[in-house]
Amino acid sequence: MYKFDIDSFRRNFLTQHDRPDLPFGQERPPVFTSAAAAQDKVNASRIWRRWGDTFIAWQYGEWVDEASAVHRTAFLGDWSAISKVILRGKDATRFLMHIGVADLTRFPVGRLRHFVMTDASGKVATEGVLGRIAEDEYYYTAGGGEWIVYQAAQGDWDVSAQLVTPDWFIYELQGPGSLDILERAMGTRLRELEFNHWCAGRIAGADVRILRTGISGELGYEIHGSTLHGADVWETILEAGLPAGMEPLGMRCQVLSHIEAGIATAGFxxxxxSIGGPGGSNISVSGGGQRILGTYRFNGVEDLFRSPFELNWCSPKVVARCDFIGAEALRAELDAGGPARRLVGLVWDTRDVMDVYASLFEDGEIAPQMDMPRRYAAEYLAVHADGALAGCATSRVYSPKLRRMISLAAIDREAAAPGTDVEVLWGTSPDNQRIVRASTIELPFKPDNRRTDVKAL
Structure with a gap:
């Protein structure tokens, strides 16, 4: 059993989160995930990278193996850096229906759902997973929990919204072998747990929540618990999964399966x-922190905001019958014929991609290189159709399963039909860019297996 000083961890985490002005490494010590002691044993790269306020292992072994495990067996990844919020109070349901694009009148205890929140203009402010813990208690995890806390303070609500990010770990166990591995780690059966449901359990003697959800597009689970037991729970799952071929997943390949599943990620x-405002994201578009790269030219960060309709996250029926922040703007979007842009997939031309790498070994200027499997940064690339700007491509990534370079793209609906030929302007410097041909595809890139009937397995 690992020893873990949760009070020190919480104190250092809050310093990292609340005081970015302090000198890093001196008055603002680095914060490693609560499972770092267990992860270090199998982290062959010895590389750790910061995600939000927490350092996570970058790569455990061969990245192709890590990227492929979700299709072959399973991966075990650490998502503990994302925000976690607990909401309590008799107005909790009414409050959530005020800020979220959702009807929660038939959302019982034990259920989970994707929960999207918009600002007054109908653009996505933040989104994540919402679970109902009790009649007047909810648990929310996402990249931007501050938005909920801020909104809870704006009205006369009988509700408390508390950020508990440093107190909970979140591990993703995703892939066709995830159920067998999790049952082995827990010593109990989970065949009755349906998609978008959660249950209580125990791993390594610690209380945990098991959520049947995930954004890999495959059968998968999330394991949530106290950071006090983070290393013990991680190691127990790892020991249960390694004999079955499971791979620990580092940050390098972390969002690859999101793209294969056709799911957009905030910031990428x-x-x-909510960016830059009260209760908003700390993503920056210039200077320190995360910067936006690529060939897509935008007038302001507002050009990169998206409505939930554009991201395939919204039901017109919910918008029609529910009142929430941004509802009027979304109704106007529907009345105008729907979103002007659509989120689609792009399959990049293999020959054009190979020419980029071939320039390393040929005479002439070396083309801007494509990090493998992707560049871990916000990268927005101009997309043209019939010679005109049609939108932007994001999250360019190599998929070992598909053996292709792929990406998401938010493009004009006139150019979004499957099979449309487009051109992606690849590069960063205006003096060194390449045109890469691509074709559109309806998302996801592969079948959605999240709802697999595990009772029959």
Whole structure:
């Protein structure tokens, strides 16, 4: 059993989160995930990278193996850096229906759902997973929990919204072998747990929540628990999974399966409309922090905001019958014929991609290189159709499963039909860019297996 000083961890985490002005490494010590002691044993790269306020392992072994495990067996990844919020109070449901694009009148205890929140202009402010813990208690995890806390303070609500990010770990166990591995780690059966449901359990003697959800597009689970037991729970799952071929997943390949599943990620594929405001994201578009790269020219960060309709996250029926922040703007979007842009997939031309790498070994200027499997940064690339700007491509990534370079793209609906030929302007410097041909595809890139009937397995 690992020893873990949760009070020191919480104190250092809050310093990292609340005081970015302090000198890093001196008055603002680095914060490693609560499972770092267990992860270090198998982290052959010895590389750790910061995600938000927490350092996570970058790569455990061969990245192709890590990227392929979700299709072959399973991966075990650490998502503990994302925000976690607990909401309590008799107005909790009414409050959530005020800020979220959702009807929660039939959302019982034990259920989960994707929960999208918009600002007054109908653009996505933040989104994540919402779970109902009790009649008047909810648990929310996402990249931007501050938005909920801020909104809870704006009205006369009988509700408390508390950020508990440093107190909970979140591990993703995703892939066709995830159920067998999790049952082995827990010593119990989970065949009755349906998609978008959660249950209580125990791993390594610690209380945990098991959520049947995930954004890999495959059968998968999330394991949530106290950071006090983070290393013990991680190691127990790892020991249960390694004999079955499971791979620990580092940050290098972390969002690859999101793209294969056709799911947009805040900061990478769109910018949250809460950015820079009260209760907003700390993503930056210039200077320190995350910067936006690529060939897509935008007038302001508002050009990178998206409505939930554009991201395939919204039901017109919910918008029609529910009142929430941004509802009027979304109704106007529907009345105008729907979103002007659509989120689609792009399959990049293999020969054009190979020419980029071939320039390393040929005479002439070396083309801007494509990090493998992707560049871990916000990268927005101009997309043209019939010679005119049609939108932007994001999250360019190599998929070992598809053996292709792929990306998401938010493009004009006139150019979004499957099979449309487009051109992506690749590069960063205006003096060194390449045109890469691509064709559109309806998302996801592969079948959605999240709802697999595990009772029959």
């Amino acid at each position: 594929d769109y910018m949250p409309a």
